[in-house]
Amino acid sequence: MSEDEIIKIVAYVGISKVRSNILKFIGEDLRYPSQIAKELDIRIQHVSTALKELKGKELVECINEDVKVGRLYRTTNKGKQVIKLIK
Secondary structure, three states: OOHHHHHHHHHHHHOOHHHHHHHHHHOOOOEOHHHHHHHHOOOHHHHHHHHHHHHHOOOEEEOOOOOOOOOOEEEOHHHHHHHHHHO
16 A cells, blocks of 8 residues: 555544544454444444444454344454554
C-alpha cells in the first residue's frame, strides 16, 4: 500500500471519533459489537455503521460472518498499521 493510500485511510478514520475509538478499542482483541457499544458508551446502531465502514476499508474483519448474533470482529494488519498512526 502506498504512503498516499495510508494517509487517506488515516484521515478517514481520524475524522470520526467513533471510527477511531472503535478501531483502537478492538486493537489486538476479538470484540462483539455489543461489547464495543457498552465499553465506549456508543449506541449499537452507530457501532454497526462504523464497523461496516471499517470493514469496507479492510481495517476490520468479521471472523464468523455466518451467524446473525454474536459476530466477532478483529483488526486486520492494515487496521493495525492505521492504529499505530492515529495514536
